[in-house]
Amino acid sequence: MTLQVLNSPFNEEQVKQLNTLLPTLNDYQKIWLTGYLSVVSTTNVAAAPVVDVAEEVKIITAEPQSATILYGSQTGNAQSLAEKLGKELTEAGVDVTVASMAAFKTNQLKKLTNLFIVTSTHGEGTPPDNAIQFHEFLYSKRAPKLEHVQFSVLALGDSSYEFFCKTGADFDEQLAKLGAQRIVPRVDCDLDYDDLAASWFANVKNALVTTASASVSQTSGVTKEVSSSQYSKKNPFYAEVFENINLNGRGSNKATHHIELSLEGSGLTYAPGDSIGILPENDEQLVGILIEALGFQQAEIVKVDEQDLTLAEALQKKLEITVLSKPLLQKIQSFTVHPDLAELLQDDQKWKDYVYGRDLLDVVQSFGPFSWNAQQFIELLRKIPARLYSIASSQEANEEEAHLTIGKVSYETDGRDRLGVCSGQIAERIEVGQKLPIYIHANPNFKLPKDDDTPIIMIGAGTGIAPFRAFVEERAARGAEGKSWLFFGDQHFVTDFLYQTDWQGWLKEEALTKLTTAFSRDGDEKIYVQHRLQEHAKELYEWIEQGAVIYVCGDKKTMAADVDKTIHAIIAEQGAKTAEQATEYVSNLKQQQRYQRDVY
Structure with a gap:
């Protein structure tokens, strides 16, 4: 802002002084x-x-405005945004506290004036691990009246899930029921959240400034841009692929690819537990078939984010065409009079059954004709989300490399072979020497203990082994002396023992203390990692009592859920505790960051 002399009540010298100040x-x-x-x-x-x-x-002068920012975060996105908001509010003169919901003492709620919630929704509408207790507290009889509190919620989610941003909505509704006043309306963000989050940040800052003074101070409407010299989701680094190996043996019904990427010249750094985001492309052949089914021309020009692209480029490189959701089907319904689509959407179970394993081509082939043009069609679609993969290497041991473990997703529906967008690209279309657009996604909620003497227990199945390869490789490179125990599960010992020679080498070097495996298809009965945990219950409990940190990586709905039940049962049984006492024990482990999960 610069003052001009014209029509100003100040003389020229005063204007000069003001413009300096x-x-x-x-x-x-x-x-x-x-x-x-x-x-x-x-x-x-x-x-x-x-x-x-x-x-x-x-x-x-009154005391500077104060604000508490609480985050519920599974993979680190919500935490990163909370910390960014905290920094911006601090720069604006606000006294800020940023904390994980797991670390926040609920008896402090009554003392707050301004509360801001940044939370993701995990899986099918459940809170992230570090938000579960706070969520339960707000819904309990012990939750206090909060008429004196102003609040707002930034909710992160994935619109392909039925319960989009449910955890954020839960917090928003319950805080209001407890009497708190919304200072800024809740904002629900899909996977591409940067612009909406920036807008919410600006509204929060403006709202705090308004309540701090009778005169509103104008703040910038956007957050600070990341320097062009820094690599991020918006400005990815193009990493050369110098290894792409199928880890599964001949005869396996799986294809798990070990990818080695060069980070040379990027300046990118990562820690064990972090992930790499890959910005994938859709299969060119699928795009061509879809455009033909739509009756459009591949070379037709459409506008995406104010950029002119051919329809083929837009659908291959920018827009999601393989994941169906109810909101998308509802948008499509307004462009067709086909009665079957309307009927499908009226029955919750029917539309869920339909979208499972199907993509946009199925919809176009089944429910036409449609009244849209190419531009209207592409405006219905969201951006292709980045795919996150746990890093399977230690930068301490591989200075300018990052390794990934990616399982190929392939299946058949309605007589047509389907591939996962990114895993299919990796398995079938990316060759050594080509480049992938990537960025580092830090995960502060899945980290090795700072003390190298701390015992660790790692539990993973399939590609869930990836971060544990990074953990053990890091500890080996650092010469850590803490005990380590790996539980690994897959289908067959002969064909599916991922990184077998690495584990054997680390066992020999004593970088890995114990290895317990579960190959579910090698015997008459299916044996999974949770069964191996139960078999070693006594020793496992001893390790936990000695201060071990438990890590779980894998499928949330089945593997991770079964492991969690088993851990509760072992603690109750070996510690002679009731179910309630075991639950409290596990909650304390989580609060102490001694039970960490990277689940999906």
């Missing part, structure tokens, strides 16, 4: 100055007394 002030200083001038202006200007500034501060 204003750019140096932060938001809070501008608010203070506004308040100071408003107090002075309430007296006769001509007769205004000389006021000592130090004395006047006592009269017109």
Whole structure:
């Protein structure tokens, strides 16, 4: 902002002084100055007394606004946004506390004035692990009345799931029921959340400034852009693929690819437990068939984010065409009079059954004709989400490399072979020497203990083995002496023992203390990792009592859920505890970050 002399009540020298001062002030200083001038202006200007500034501060300045930002985060997105908001509010003169919901003491709720929630929704509408207890508390009889609290919620989710942003909606509704007042409306974000989050940040800052002063201080409407020299989801690094190996043996019904990427020249750094985001492309052949079914031309020009692209480019490189959701089907319904689609959407079970394993081509072939043009069609679609994969290497041991473990998703529906977008690209279309657009996704909720002497228990199945390869490789490189125990499960010992020689080498070096495997299809009975945990219950409990940190990586609905039940049962049985006491014990482990999960 620059003052001009024309039509200004200030003379030229005053304008020069103001233009020198204003750019140096932060938001809070501008608010203070506004308040100071408003107090002075309430007296006769001509007769205004000389006021000592130090004395006047006592009269017109209130304590800086305070705000508490709580995050519920499984993979780190919500935490990263919460910390970013905290930084921006601090720069605006707000006294900020940022904390995980798991670490926040609920008896402090009654003392808050401004509360901001940033939370993801995990799986089918459940809170992230570190938000479960806080969520339960707010819905309990112990939750206090919060009429004195102003709040707002930023909810992260995935619109392909039925319960999109449910955890955020839960917090928003329950805080209101407890009497808290919304200072800014809740914002629900899909996977491409940057712009909506930036807008919410700006509204939160403006709202706090408004309540801090009778005069509103203008803040920037967007968050600070990441420097172009830093690689991110919006500015990915193109990493060369210098290894792409199928880890499964001949005869396996799986294809699990070990990918090695070069980070040379990128400056990218990561820690064990972090992930790499890959920005994938749709299969060119599938795109061609879809455009033909739509009756459009591949070379037709459409606009995506103010950029002119051919329809083929837009559908291959920018837009999602393989995942169906109810909101998408509802949008499509407005462009067709086909009665079957309307009927399908009226029955919750029917549409869920239909979308499972199907894609946009199925919809176009089944429910036409449609009244849209190419531009209207592509405006119904969301961006292709990045795919996150746990890093399977230690940067301590591989300075300019990152390794990934990616299982190929392939299946058949209605007589047509289908492939996962990213895993299919990796398995069938990416060759050594080609490049992939990537970025590092930090996961602060899945990390090795700082003390190398701390025992660790790692439980993974299939590609859930990836972060544990990074953990053990890191500890081996650091010469850590803490005990480590790996539980690994897959189908067959001969064909599916991922990274077998690595584990054997680390066992020999004593970088890995114990290895327990479960190959579910090698015997008459299916044996999974949770069965092996139960078999070693006594020793497992001893390790936990000795301070071991438990890590679980794998499928949330089945493997991770079964492991969690088994851990509760072992603690109850070996610790002679009731079910309630075992639940409390596990909750304490989570609060102490001694039970961490990377589940999907």
